[in-house]
Each structure stands twice: as structure tokens, then as C-alpha cells.
Amino acid sequence: MCWSNSCDWMTSLNAGTIGNMIAFCAALIAIIGLIIQSCSLKKQLYLQNFIAYTQRYQEIILHFPEHINESNFCLSSLKQDEKQNLMRYMRAYFDLCFEEFTLHKKGFMHQDLWLIWDEGIKSALSKPAFQQTLQHIQGGTAYPHGFRQWITSKQNTT
Numbered sequence: 001m002c003w004s005n006s007c008d009w010m011t012s013l014n015a016g017t018i019g020n021m022i023a024f025c026a027a028l029i030a031i032i033g034l035i036i037q038s039c040s041l042k043k044q045l046y047l048q049n050f051i052a053y054t055q056r057y058q059e060i061i062l063h064f065p066e067h068i069n070e071s072n073f074c075l076s077s078l079k080q081d082e083k084q085n086l087m088r089y090m091r092a093y094f095d096l097c098f099e100e101f102t103l104h105k106k107g108f109m110h111q112d113l114w115l116i117w118d119e120g121i122k123s124a125l126s127k128p129a130f131q132q133t134l135q136h137i138q139g140g141t142a143y144p145h146g147f148r149q150w151i152t153s154k155q156n157t158t
Helices: 005-011 015-061 080-105 111-124 128-138 145-156
Strands: none
Touching (some): 015 080, 015 111, 080 111, 080 128, 080 145
């Protein structure tokens, strides 16, 4: 029941118009649901990415020698088999860094996650072991120019 002429539009609605309005509302609700689902999926993928890379990182560092973080670390003082083992895992570490860098540059990584990894890499490169092995690796590994510049800048800011 309308109190004034303001409800006259309701009486002029036909079944087709009402059906169209219902269809429009249903489509709008479906679109909103898809947007929410897409955002949830994106967060889940970021989390899976973080877990996978963290797991790879842990697997690598478990093979580093105990004294890797000491300020007096000297690569040349290691026995040949120790040096080869360390270099294998350092290559894996720097390859992982390259993958993370590439994901960031391509926009496939959330900025918050990148900042965590970026700081971690910077911290690692403040240590002589990482500096020495990076220098050794760069002599024989052809990383792309952008990555080489970036990793060198991280090493120089430590």
C-alpha cells in the first residue's frame, strides 16, 4: 500500500521487467562471489609459493657448514670436498634467489613477500661466505644482467 504517488512505478512493472531485475541481481551476486573467490585463490597461491620457496631454502641451508655465518669464514681454507659441496648448495641458493627475483620482476609475487626475501638475501650477502661464493659463482654462471646488477647492489649495501 502506497501513501502517495511515489509508488506508481511499482504498479507499472510487468513480469518481464521484474524477471530482468531478478536476473540482474543474481548476476551481480555471482560476480561479487567470483571476485571474492578469486581474491581467496590469489592469497592461497601466494601462501603456497611462500611455503614452497621456504622449504627449498631450508633444504639448501641445511647443507651449509656450521661456521657459514662467521665473520672469519674463508672459502679457500675448506678442504676440496667441503668446498665442492658448499659450492653446489650455494649455486642452488643463488639460483633460488634468481627465481625469486624473476617472480618479483614479472609481478607474480606479493610485494610484502618480496620485501621479506629481499631483506633475507641482503642479510646473507653481508656475510663473507656468501660474498666469496657469489664472486666464485659469477665467474662461471651466466645470470642475466638485471639479476647480476641487483645482486651486486645487495652485496654493496651490506
